[in-house]
Amino acid sequence: MAILEMKNICKAFAGVYANKNINLSVEKGEIHALLGENGAGKTTLVNILFGIYTADGGEILWKGKAAGFSSPKEAIAAGIGMVHQHFSLVQKMTVLDNMILGTKENGLILDRASIEKRIVDLAQKYGLTVDPKARVCDLSVGEQQRVEILKALYRNAELLILDEPTGVLTPQETAQFFDVLRNLKKEGYAIIIITHRMSEIMAISDRVTILRDGRQVADLITSETDPAELSRYMIGRDLNEHYDITKPAEEEDVLVIEHVSLPRKHKGHPLHDISLRVHRGEILGIAGVEGNGQKELAEIIAGIQQQGSGKIKLNGADIGKESAKKRYESGIAYISDDRHSDSLIVDMNITENLMLREYCHEPYSHHRILNRKAMVHDAKRKMEEYQVKASGNSGINTKVKLMSGGNQQKLIIARELSDKAKLIIASQPTRGLDIGATEFVRRMLVKQRNAGKSVILISADLEEIMALSDRIAVLFGGRIAGILDRGDATVDRIGLLMGGVTGEEGRL
Ligand SMILES: Nc1ncnc2c1ncn2[C@@H]1O[C@H](COP(=O)(O)OP(=O)(O)OP(=O)(O)O)[C@@H](O)[C@H]1O
Ligand SMILES: [Mg+2]
Known part of the structure; x- marks a missing residue:
């Protein structure tokens, strides 16, 4: 019974x-x-x-x-x-x-x-x-x-x-x-x-x-x-999980991280001597067991935490001392893995959340007066393009806390993948998304790559990392355990590095 x-x-x-x-x-x-x-x-x-x-x-x-x-x-x-x-x-x-x-x-x-x-x-x-x-x-x-x-x-x-x-x-x-x-x-x-x-x-x-x-x-x-x-x-259809990562990445370095360390402060993982380069038109995957420094690495690049030592350069300019806002203006977008504490204000509505980054710029504000019409227009367009479903009939006026988990995630992605973005840090971007939406977001990231943008993809999902990345860096204990090219990356090799076993790949 x-x-x-x-x-x-x-x-x-x-x-x-x-x-x-x-x-x-x-x-x-x-x-x-x-x-x-x-x-x-x-x-x-x-x-x-x-x-x-x-x-x-x-x-x-x-x-x-x-x-x-x-x-x-x-x-x-x-x-x-x-x-x-x-x-x-x-x-x-x-x-x-x-x-x-x-x-x-x-x-x-x-x-x-x-x-x-x-x-x-x-x-x-x-x-x-x-x-x-x-x-x-x-x-x-x-x-x-x-x-x-x-x-x-x-x-x-x-x-x-x-x-x-x-x-x-x-x-x-x-x-x-x-x-x-x-x-x-x-x-x-x-x-x-x-x-x-x-x-x-x-x-x-x-x-x-x-x-x-x-x-x-x-x-x-x-x-x-x-x-x-x-x-x-x-x-209502089959999935198509083929992603077009054929065009080679360009030589040009968009992001260069040199010998960056982060001492242990209150909480969080220390980072030791991280050196990485991200090219134009490249997806760099960051693999690793969660909690090995991924969050700290993302936050140091986005400017939410300051690195202890070392250099971070975006298109040749040292941005190590710049604020998160300034870095966003220079083209760094950040899809955080914690949507409630980092990315959304759940008591505000869809339009307001989509505008959190841009409200102080033309055409959304002019001489400090908000242009509601431009915001509404933009919010409607983004909702449609990213297939964000609101609750009931309230559309763009829906408070974010009333939306389903996956739709909240789509909203963050819609905001962060703007024209302005040159380097997108995408941390667990498909977490909580259904299979159709997951495929869609992966396709959007590849589209950004193929349009000459750079993506740092942090994901606990090894299949996702392997399907989308040009190169894969593995973090272990706050260090880079190794970096593999797409063609050389197998589950076994990544798995070993994730467990801290560095051999050949241990060298950068
Ligand atoms: N308290 C609420 N007030 C208004 N609308 C709501 C409320 N709770 C849920 N909804 C709406 O009901 C619908 C179903 O939401 P629900 O959270 O059950 O989806 P779900 O299947 O769990 O989705 P997900 O996979 O994204 O978590 C959504 O359109 C959502 O916005
Ligand atoms: Mg749900």
């Missing part, structure tokens, strides 16, 4: 359906994948289940009984756990304190020793190794995610909702994470997982439900389908 049945679920925002007559049933011991384009209604559906939104219509049966949770608290009490894409842990607190936060069972005196034992037992049982005494801010993203899952298990969840859980994980972490899910499945837990990666759906799920424009278009048994069929249901 299904542990969960959602029947004819409907939910509209401002008159537009985000979910229309959706049926979803999940059994104990089943891993059920939800698939669909950005904005298709996946998060909305699980938010209804978890009591964040109330459905306009339909019914939910939980363990055979009619249920409708009016808050996450009620959903948790009933045995449903959810891990959001943006984690909700208190960074300064320990793992143990995060676990018991908001639970009432502790009585007057907190028996930390027995709570710790319960956490360690749970962790061991499912392979979720983590130290209960560690502070969350000291943990890697993968470890924080384990804490989120442990937290749900500690609260006796029987069904786990995972909204894009692998987006922030490295391939190794994803493999470990899937082992955990298999253990949970064996113990009879029910799992709903949202992911855009076909390989993951094929590897981990038993069934898959596909949404399109808020409607349910297919309900398939995973072993009876394949990625091509899933793609057709989802975007």
Whole structure:
């Protein structure tokens, strides 16, 4: 019998359906994948289940009984756990304190020793190794995610909702994470997982439900389908993953980094003696296990952090001391991997977010007076060109926080790939995008390359790096472990460098 049945679920925002007559049933011991384009209604559906939104219509049966949770608290009490894409842990607190936060069972005196034992037992049982005494801010993203899952298990969840859980994980972490899910499945837990990666759906799920424009278009048994069929249901066509990287890059150096180091300050990774060149018309891929200095390297080039020593030159001019704004004006664009803290102001609308870089220039402002008409015109054009879907009918006036995750990402890309950009730092540019949008963004980056611009592509996705890069530099421990030409780069060679094994390639 299904542990969960959602029947004819409907939910509209401002008159537009985000979910229309959706049926979803999940059994104990089943891993059920939800698939669909950005904005298709996946998060909305699980938010209804978890009591964040109330459905306009339909019914939910939980363990055979009619249920409708009016808050996450009620959903948790009933045995449903959810891990959001943006984690909700208190960074300064320990793992143990995060676990018991908001639970009432502790009585007057907190028996930390027995709570710790319960956490360690749970962790061991499912392979979720983590130290209960560690502070969350000291943990890697993968470890924080384990804490989120442990937290749900500690609260006796029987069904786990995972909204894009692998987006922030490295391939190794994803493999470990899937082992955990298999253990949970064996113990009879029910799992709903949202992911855009076909390989993951094929590897981990038993069934898959596909949404399109808020409607349910297919309900398939995973072993009876394949990625091509899933793609057709989802975007109505096959993917074309051939990218034109044939024209050779030019000799001219656009960016030159010489012996740049960054001492360890408060947080973040130190960088040691980085030297790199990026040519005109080239995509330089930066591979590496996340957290090996990628973010710091991007921020040093974009001017968000100052390098400790060494030189950074853009078209021959030393820009090492210039502000981030000045560097943007000189042609450095930056697609950051953290859309909420670095790139968007989510309480502002689409037009305003698209204008964050340019509002003080002609034609958008004249003698310090904003030209709304020019902004609106530009915003509409960009939304169309980059296929940004807003919520409901509010178009360019939609507040960014109401947009789906993938559409927020498209908005940043639309803003940063301007005519002005000469060097584009693209950090995890396709994270959270559906397969159609991913293909589109990759094509846009290649188009920029072929038009004579330079791109630094930082990605945790090795396939993406290998498909798009002219050369690949591998970062390990804040150093460049090696640089490979497109033709010489194999998964094995990059993998070795990513693990810090430098041989021949160790020399620059
Ligand atoms: N609180 C809200 N107010 C208004 N519109 C909303 C709200 N929440 C979601 N929407 C809209 O509902 C639609 C479905 O969004 P949802 O977040 O469910 O998509 P998704 O399938 O999770 O997409 P993604 O893959 O990009 O995360 C979108 O058009 C979104 O803008
Ligand atoms: Mg979503």
